[in-house]
Amino acid sequence: MNPINATIITIGDELLIGQVIDTNSAYIAQALNKIGVPVLNRIAVGDNKDAIISALDAAAIKSNIVIITGGLGPTADDITKPLLNAYFGGKIVVHQPSLDHITYIFETIHKRPMIDRNRKQAEVPDVCEVLFNEKGTAPGMLFKKDKVYYFSLPGVPHEMRWLTDNHVIPTIKKDFTPSFICHRTLLTAGIGESFLAELIANFENDLPTHIKLAYLPNIGMVRLRLTGSGKDEKSIENEVAAQFEQLKLAVNDYLVTDSDEPMEVVVGNLLKQRNQTVATAESCTGGFIGHLLSKNAGSSQFYTGGVISYDNRIKTEFLDVSTEILHTVGAVSKEAVEQMALAVREKMNTDYAISVSGIMGPTGQTAEKPLGMVWVGVANKEKVVSKVFYLRFDRLRNIEVTANQAINLLRLLIINKI
Amino acid sequence: MNPINATIITIGDELLIGQVIDTNSAYIAQALNKIGVPVLNRIAVGDNKDAIISALDAAAIKSNIVIITGGLGPTADDITKPLLNAYFGGKIVVHQPSLDHITYIFETIHKRPMIDRNRKQAEVPDVCEVLFNEKGTAPGMLFKKDKVYYFSLPGVPHEMRWLTDNHVIPTIKKDFTPSFICHRTLLTAGIGESFLAELIANFENDLPTHIKLAYLPNIGMVRLRLTGSGKDEKSIENEVAAQFEQLKLAVNDYLVTDSDEPMEVVVGNLLKQRNQTVATAESCTGGFIGHLLSKNAGSSQFYTGGVISYDNRIKTEFLDVSTEILHTVGAVSKEAVEQMALAVREKMNTDYAISVSGIMGPTGQTAEKPLGMVWVGVANKEKVVSKVFYLRFDRLRNIEVTANQAINLLRLLIINKI
Secondary structure, eight states: OOOSOEEEEEEOHHHHTTSSOOOHHHHHHHHHHHTTOOEEEEEEEOSOHHHHHHHHHHHHHHOSEEEEESOOSSSTTOOHHHHHHHHTTOOEEEOHHHHHHHHHIIIIIIOSOOOHHHHGGGEEETTSEEEOOTTSSSOEEEEEETTEEEEEEOSSHHHHHHHIIIIIHHHHHHHOOOOEEEEEEEEEESSOHHHHHHHTHHHHHHSOTTEEEEEEEETTEEEEEEEEEESOHHHHHHHHHHHHHHHHHHTGGGEEESSSOOHHHHHHHHHHHHTOOEEEEESTTTTHHHHHHHSSTTGGGTEEEEEEOOSHHHHHHHHOOOHHHHHHTOSSSHHHHHHHHHHHHHHHTOSEEEEEEEOOSSSOOOSSSOTTEEEEEEEOSSOEEEEEEEOOSOHHHHHHHHHHHHHHHHHHHHTTOO | OOOSOEEEEEEOHHHHTTSSOOOHHHHHHHHHHHTTOOEEEEEEEOSOHHHHHHHHHHHHHHOSEEEEESOOSSSTTOOHHHHHHHHTTOOEEEOHHHHHHHHHIIIIIIOSOOOHHHHGGGEEETTSEEEOOTTSSSOEEEEEETTEEEEEEOSSHHHHHHHIIIIIHHHHHHHOOOOEEEEEEEEEESSOHHHHHHHTHHHHHHSOTTEEEEEEEETTEEEEEEEEEESOHHHHHHHHHHHHHHHHHHTGGGEEESSSOOHHHHHHHHHHHHTOOEEEEESTTTTHHHHHHHSSTTGGGTEEEEEEOOSHHHHHHHHOOOHHHHHHTOSSSHHHHHHHHHHHHHHHTOSEEEEEEEOOSSSOOOSSSOTTEEEEEEEOSSOEEEEEEEOOSOHHHHHHHHHHHHHHHHHHHHTTOO
């Protein structure tokens, strides 16, 4: 028998024509890894009988856990349920608790009459264990064959997540005894991937073979991940922890956080610990910094609000950027972002402010101000600091990198590094 | 020989532990589909020699085009290049144009000394055609074996995209003659998936077998896609177009757009056509509506700016929401969002305004105001209209759905449907 591992199969033509991005697999992979089940493969196939069957056959050869998502909806292109029923040789029966739940959703929540198509959602193969879906109308299913567990989950992300957390993971923990995997991740900023690799070359060479180091560069920062695996939970955890301390020392000058959390969470936590607040003045990022600062629960403790001064007129009327500044040095300038940060902090009466103004592309550049040129400013009661970046990505990536660099600059101001 | 099709292999442990979401595959799949190359499978494997080789072996059995991304970086965990070199029996040589380009990037752009690790990026197997990478330091590679084309691309998204557009697609168009695939997609709002399916049941039953209908529900809206395939480009295009007109008629009351574009682009285009502008006043969405309206090129033509009034104090001080409203009906109310829309429209002097205030979770609910309750308002010079929604997703999804519903409400106001 292979060591325990999983294959994730996602079903849907939309995945193969690139119409949607698969976020479900990442969620499932993360949940499995946490309990020590490595994912061997992730495979996406279309709404196509032969392709699905061939993926199921292949998965069962290498994995003892197969997670299937998608194709359980109420419409004709959803073929997963009849296909699994035939694959495992069952017959279709009505699952009464699911029918009651669907009836409740339509009659009590939607207040709409239920149609046959909805009722059919409660039908399941009699050879599966039904995974009751509290969050939606399509029940999950568990099939067992030749010691392989096949979980079938709906593709709607919040339903899939609920079923993963409440059925899939508890079942696997109960019925399998995975070998232990331990990950530790840290985030660096201000140093490129190859220079970072030089910096920690000795550390990397000295790593034992059962602990792996991975570089995950993204939006102007590099994440480093150590992964160890072994039979004894305590000893592998201690060993990875000891190596992780070494790694932290080696990258100390560039270390943002030793947790696997994004920049905005790091900064949000710094502000919460200090009982301080921040406001934003955004031009080229158009609200994205506000979104990052407010997307996590508890952000109202530190995020007060902001002005999106997309049009220059708003910079003048709401943030007192003088027409003189606009006419001489322009909106993408040190003077403009510093004034924006000072004004929004004062007007919103916060401890800190972040401001940005730049040229995100694909047009808008001038001879002096190239595409991707962006000024970022941060301010507190005592001072205002600004920095210019020259980015060379596409528009959306430029927005993301700018937002992260701006939040990082605020971090440096909070911890007195600038 | 199989009909022409492709397999996409993405390499990286981060994909199997769920640390990053794979957006590259979607981009490549879309580009291949546009030129009539269906994607048979997408498979993600770890930074693991055996897993990569087994994926390559399996891909070559079913596909004549294999696209591999990832694992070409300058660090030790990047094993794709030596592995492909061994797999195709080559030896490593320096590619001078790539070395010149890397030198240029470091000396002229980064203004930093180049290290050995960077120089190594210019090394390639002598059995590949080098795909010159204008956007980065890792060259793409094309291997040909037994009539199968293997393209290896770096995983950095903007580099991968540039290589796909400028090398992969032109090469495939030149050397293969794919059968033609035609997609047409429309977007509906205001009707659930199962009710939509009832509405178009007759249409769906009458579809010829070589044209497929797919339902793509997402963030409170449903996208419908027709896909036809055949040997003759003109005839399949005409046939899909005729069916698509039927489908548009059938869903007419709920039709948002007959192009494959998101809601914010539809509304942006409506505003641009009319030479009109919009401002935003966001509480619970924290800047996300501003981000959606400004993320696409050309948005400065219609998006003026906004106020993120996350804290109630900002609603009062910047948007004139009276303390009486806050103390009686509260910030999540018809009165509050209508005042917010009126105030931001007037203060920013725009044609339209959007406002939102709600309880995104996971906490903040009261007896009268449940989690997921959100008020959305839109205004023009003549009137203000508001609507309440009760969402039942997680925080991030609630933010996304709210933003889309708010932009849809603006659409209805612009086209005089409310």
